[in-house]
Amino acid sequence: MADIESQIKILKDLIPKFLPGHSVDCVIFGYEDKELKVLLLNWKQMDIWALPGGFIFKDESMDDAAQRVLEERTGLSSIFLKQFHTFGKIQRSDHSQQEHHKKIMALMKPSKQDRKIVIDWFDHRFITTGYFALTDIRKATPRPDFLSEKCEWKSVSELPELIIDHAEIIQQAMHQLKIQLNYLPIGISLLPEKFTMIDLQKLYEAILGRPLERSNFQRKILKLGFLDRHEKLMSGAANKAPYLYSFNSTKYEELLEEGIGFRY
Amino acid sequence: MADIESQIKILKDLIPKFLPGHSVDCVIFGYEDKELKVLLLNWKQMDIWALPGGFIFKDESMDDAAQRVLEERTGLSSIFLKQFHTFGKIQRSDHSQQEHHKKIMALMKPSKQDRKIVIDWFDHRFITTGYFALTDIRKATPRPDFLSEKCEWKSVSELPELIIDHAEIIQQAMHQLKIQLNYLPIGISLLPEKFTMIDLQKLYEAILGRPLERSNFQRKILKLGFLDRHEKLMSGAANKAPYLYSFNSTKYEELLEEGIGFRY
DNA sequence: GCAAAAGTGTTCTCTATACACCCATGG
DNA sequence: CCATGGGTGTATAGAGAACACTTTTGC
Numbered sequence A, B: 001m002a003d004i005e006s007q008i009k010i011l012k013d014l015i016p017k018f019l020p021g022h023s024v025d026c027v028i029f030g031y032e033d034k035e036l037k038v039l040l041l042n043w044k045q046m047d048i049w050a051l052p053g054g055f056i057f058k059d060e061s062m063d064d065a066a067q068r069v070l071e072e073r074t075g076l077s078s079i080f081l082k083q084f085h086t087f088g089k090i091q092r093s094d095h096s097q098q099e100h101h102k103k104i105m106a107l108m109k110p111s112k113q114d115r116k117i118v119i120d121w122f123d124h125r126f127i128t129t130g131y132f133a134l135t136d137i138r139k140a141t142p143r144p145d146f147l148s149e150k151c152e153w154k155s156v157s158e159l160p161e162l163i164i165d166h167a168e169i170i171q172q173a174m175h176q177l178k179i180q181l182n183y184l185p186i187g188i189s190l191l192p193e194k195f196t197m198i199d200l201q202k203l204y205e206a207i208l209g210r211p212l213e214r215s216n217f218q219r220k221i222l223k224l225g226f227l228d229r230h231e232k233l234m235s236g237a238a239n240k241a242p243y244l245y246s247f248n249s250t251k252y253e254e255l256l257e258e259g260i261g262f263r264y
Numbered sequence C: 001g002c003a004a005a006a007g008t009g010t011t012c013t014c015t016a017t018a019c020a021c022c023c024a025t026g027g
Numbered sequence D: 001c002c003a004t005g006g007g008t009g010t011a012t013a014g015a016g017a018a019c020a021c022t023t024t025t026g027c
Helices: A002-017 A062-074 A095-106 A112-123 A166-179 A186-190 A197-208 A214-224 A249-258 B002-017 B062-074 B095-106 B112-123 B166-179 B186-190 B197-208 B214-224 B249-258
Strands: A018-032 A035-043 A053-057 A080-087 A127-134 A148-155 A227-232 A243-247 B018-032 B035-043 B053-057 B080-087 B127-134 B148-155 B227-232 B243-247
Touching: A002 A018, A002 A112, A018 A062, A018 A166, A018 A186, A018 B018, A035 A062, A035 A166, A035 A197, A053 A062, A062 A080, A062 A127, A080 A166, A080 B080, A095 A112, A127 A166, A127 A186, A166 A197, A186 A197, A186 A249, A197 A214, A197 A243, A214 A227, B002 B018, B002 B112, B018 B062, B018 B166, B018 B186, B035 B062, B035 B166, B035 B197, B053 B062, B062 B080, B062 B127, B080 B166, B095 B112, B127 B166, B127 B186, B166 B197, B186 B197, B186 B249, B197 B214, B197 B243, B214 B227
Parallel strands: A018 A127, B018 B127
Antiparallel strands: A018 A035, A018 A053, A035 A148, A080 A127, A227 A243, B018 B035, B018 B053, B035 B148, B080 B127, B227 B243
């Protein structure tokens, strides 16, 4: 596996350029099949998952580092991205993490010195800042990093086993999403260009975790006036065809300043 | 000034025990004379102010570090304290900071080596996590740290000149205070045991930055039912005496879970 | 009695919510 | 025509804002 080995060499050279002790982790949200999803990485040689994360270069702001991680994993730039919490407990490492690093190290034969640098780097304590991102799942192209085998969207309602405190980080991100719902460009970030009213409602329901009344939702949203109505969507089903809508981003952004009202 | 010199020696020995690159800063709020105040430190030899802050020991959680800073500067423990944002721009240092360190160094004659360790420590890049605290100003006893001359409560409406990005940190803290108002134990933390309805109203007004209608405020708060009514406060003024109230903390905490409703 | 501030009542509007009803579509 | 789901109407309850009115206090 010369591939990993060369990656380790690259990493060894990068390590001195990173800020020690601090990392960023991204909770990248997408929306598909009426479910809220997050992008997760599957670690090589282990059946355990992790959030996409990375380190901060000494000459790079923390926000830029998060942006870089997001871009590397999804190919997307200029996406809504916001920090939500910094995790600073002492025990931010666990058995599975150490086991993983051992297995990775076993796969390669770098020089003793390189090996030591890399192991030491991963073994010391990190404080991590969590960011959440809102993406259109159809536009993203998930790409694993060198530590990982797979990079996949996983439904937040059935998350796989996650390393260290990453389950907690996702929980926190979802809570913040709920809390800040009225001030976030939920719809415009997570939905495709055109969508039906039910699509939008289901998205809100997925985030809020509770059902909303159909007719009232429709009236409320339309009254806010940030949607443009387009042609009807003929689904082929034996029922009335819904209109397609798109966001009038000017009006939408104006309204977001004040907050679009849904209590949680 | 052997005093500073011995402090520098202590600091030099502590530095290896700190996590490099990360600090905490506390925006400690108090309420007095109908004004929201924050506790600030005045740096020795300079007419510039700073937030109380500190570093994190390698075997200490970030929350504990913030708690320690709060306790060292106010003597208060078990106070409401919560992180609100992490500041990770590259240029988190400025001219006034460097000037200050030079002046401090000039005051003392430590060994060249000690001096280098301390200067290097302060000169490298820090990411800082901001915490805000809510305190009863009457119970706190402000104490300067060794870099500072004075430690005083300053009204948020007329802040003095602050180092680096500390003005921005306070702005952010105030914004979070406003946003989270309905979920924070504002009253019980910032007011004395007993207070009048107007006291509580003025506190809310100070945080929200806008006037509230007296009679409606009274009705709304009383209807929520977390206040116990006590004797009247005879002020000696030629007007009707207001009742004194205190928080029924059980009910208050129950309600805070759901949020006590004031739109901002 | 008068001024000032506290406490209570009334009215109006706006929103949320529930639910009824009509409309479009394809089988 | 019927089942299904979209779109609109309506009725009611509660919250919020504005403001009038009453009560208490010290001069």
